[in-house]
Amino acid sequence: MLALPLLALTLASPQPTSTSTITLDSPRAVVQVDSGNLKGEPLRLSWSPDGSELYLMSADRDKVGNIRSSRGFIIALAKGSLKSVDQEPDWASKYWAWKAGQSSPAAPAFRITVSQDQRSVRSVAAPTGGALARGGTADPAGGTTITDAASAASTMQVEHVYTLKARGEIIGEWVNQSVVPGLNFGWAPPPRQLLVFARLDGGPLVALDNQGRRTQLQGADKALLPAFSDDGTKLAWLERTDKKHYALTIANVK
Secondary structure (H helix, E strand, O other): OOOOOOOOOOOOOOOOOOOOOOEEEEEEEEEEEHHHHOOOOEEEEEEEOOOOOOEEEEEEOOOOOOOEEEEEEEEEEOEEEEEOOOOOOHHHHHHHHHHHEEEHHHHHHEEEEHHHHHHHHEEEOOOOHHHHHHHOOOOOOOOOOOHHHHHHHHHHEEEEEEEEEOOOOOEEEEEEOOOOOOOOEEEEEOOOOOEEOOOOOOOOOEEOOOOOEEEEEEOOEEEEEEEEEOOOOOOEEEEEEOOOOEEEEEEEEO
């Protein structure tokens, strides 16, 4: 999945169902994150094995999503502090490998499938009306002309679309930007057979189990980077508070 080119997310808004797989208990903001300090967009959120710290990676990316530069930060939960670090800890990269994988670490058959498609879109509105549309002589002052029609035809563009699904549920549609596995979803550790996901631009969290049952989780409205702790008892995410700020939020999982 890391090699998939040209992808950008356009998720449909998750819809709640009556099925209950997990619930979140009293989400709490631990530390405020200023995007100005990140020097880029949030890209990774990883738990330490003992649950005392999280590693946050930010990145400056170009228009197609390629990383130009990145920065790393350690969040100490007891202190509620954010400290810049030079290197990603070993535990963070190991965590990210299963958190952002294509399959559930508890059930390999519970996996995200990727389909590729192309679609043509018009970059400007198609011309309508005028004498030409009515079958008469084209009149530049009266509406659509032959030149207008030719120009509109030339503005058709091809989008490269990758659709990510799990158990028939659309996890995301990525269009014309590089995909970052784990950016909008996170697997639960064994023995839980769960996937949690949200819109890439921030949205309600949805839990999906191995049977395809989905639950919208209360307490997360504009969530990014959902991440279960190693023991599965906690869920962390970045809650967008405005265009430039996030709250690192943690909730117990029930």
